[in-house]
Amino acid sequence: MRVLVVMGSKSDSGIAEKVIAVLDEFGVDYDVEVASAHRNPEKVERLAKKDYDVFIAIAGLSAALPGAIASHTTKPVIGVPVSAKLGGLDALLSIAQMPPGVPVAAVGIDNGKNAALLAIEILALKNDALRKKLLKYRERMRA
Template sequence: MRVLVVMGSKSDFHIAEKVTGILDEFGIDYDVEVASAHRNPKRVEELAKKDYEVFIAIAGLSATLPGVIASYTTKPVIGVPVSAKLRGLDALFSIAQMPPGVPVAAVGIDNGKNAALLAIEILALKDESLKKKLEEYRERMRS
């Protein structure tokens, strides 16, 4: 599998569907897991150490999941803040304000679609056919 989509809670599934819809459209292999950084820290560590090329972590509230994953891998981690409390600003700030040396890319609140597209851009750096699909997708979006 190329991408791991991790949700902190089953209640985030509606955001994961936005991610997987785009990944399916591009034919990207992925796995989906539910693992809370607070309730299942060992499981999160195990997942972060698996051989995926990109991680997409969906989390609300304190949104520590993307940062915890990033602490265990040198692979790209994309955080998707979920609108739970404070209209998702708490989650956005948690993801965007990572300490130096532990980067996490952040997309907009509830924007699973952009997380998937960013993951595809990363994968397309080494995959010409995927790059072509992405260019065609962008062209369709402009029309």
């Protein structure tokens, strides 16, 4: 089980830290990269073709990164819109309004924690130990 966390810019590291904290809590292996869909398209393509189970793409402004990754893989891609401009609404709409055939899951603006939890839910479909950890986590959240 491996997750790739990709930031469109180093300025997104605060959100990436929220993702990483949750993945660490659940013991999920991950890598972190910085790659812009516009400045490093070849790197984005290479990363998307690597052997990860889930991709989390953190992007603001035009938020093309999640869609660029999704265009090169059939694995789940979770987009995290960043509140860089327009309160993040521009990024949210860019992620949520993908064309037919290239789906990207979108979480709330700046909500790296939910992106990590969604990735864990996906991984838990085939991992009982992780599913049990997720159930315990949910029980703690309700208390």
